[in-house]
Amino acid sequence: MTDPVKTRCDGPILEIILDRPKANAIDLATSKIMGETFAAFRDDPKLRVAIVTGAGEKFFCPGWDLKAAADGDAVDGDYGVGGFGGLQELRDMNKPVIAAVNGIACGGGLELALSADIILAADHASFALPEIRSGTVADAASIKLPKRIPYHIAMELLLTGRWFDVDEAHRWGLVNEILPADKLMKRAWELARVLASGPPLVYAAIKEIVRDAEDSKFQDALNRITGRQLRTVDALYSSEDQMEGARAFAEKRDPIWKGR
Incomplete structure (x- = not known):
């Protein structure tokens, strides 16, 4: 087999x-x-x-x-x-x-x-x-x-x-x-x-947000995001990649994603 x-x-x-x-x-x-x-x-x-x-x-x-x-x-x-x-x-x-x-x-x-x-x-x-x-x-x-x-x-x-x-x-x-x-x-x-080639931490946050929001009211789901109650969102907002995205935009270059 x-x-x-x-x-x-x-x-x-x-x-x-x-x-x-x-x-x-x-x-x-x-x-x-x-x-x-x-x-x-x-x-x-x-x-x-x-x-x-x-x-x-x-x-x-x-x-x-x-x-x-x-x-x-x-x-x-x-x-x-x-x-x-x-x-x-x-x-x-x-x-x-x-x-x-x-x-x-x-x-x-x-x-x-x-x-x-x-x-x-x-x-x-x-x-x-x-x-x-x-x-x-x-x-x-x-x-x-x-x-x-x-x-x-x-x-x-x-x-x-x-x-x-x-x-x-x-x-x-x-x-x-x-x-x-x-x-x-x-x-x-x-x-x-x-x-x-894209930002893995952002992908993770997107997928968790989509799952979490599937059966939630809009404001409840948004409150969990802005309150950093989702693990992937909290990791993203505290990450090097979050800063790298902003720097790359300001410097007019492609970002280098590290997934951390």
Whole structure:
């Protein structure tokens, strides 16, 4: 058996490749490896941006491995740190994650993509939440999707389980960019390098603010920010990078971010 999760590192960028033929489906063991991989990325100060994609040209990820379930993997089993796919429940993931959807992304595979910050997709990618057809619920998507796209569209997709193509996904704002298949990873790495050159403490603050404010009233969320009640915001406002940004602007030069 080959490792179902492969990684490639280039400086501050980590590429995480789900490689589990034939379709890159995720069983319990694979989910645990993915969680460990994402957690290691989160905790490594040398790494700044992650790209998650699937091996091959047909599948990004179809989600839960139903064959493994039939062999005894419990659907409510231990998925490991970060929950299913290692990302959607991972605490304090304060670094940018790009999903490069290289093919079919359905069920838990679409939920994995939704857990990223930016979604790029190949022009042949397709999507669905077909859990309803197998008598179960797309739990994470039921929480996230109505907040990402128009409510009635999200409910239609959840209630029917129908397939939709990449153009429709882009039309609803679910996908940032559509790329020719042979240009997808080049664009993902190009974008990752742009992000890797940016201020990591600011990225961390942005991600924590977004999470904290999701279910908060505007003024309550703003008070927590201005009161430095969020750990990442407090770290940013006390940092060398905060001063470096101001100096670089005043001196009309590019800032040198140190992440401290």
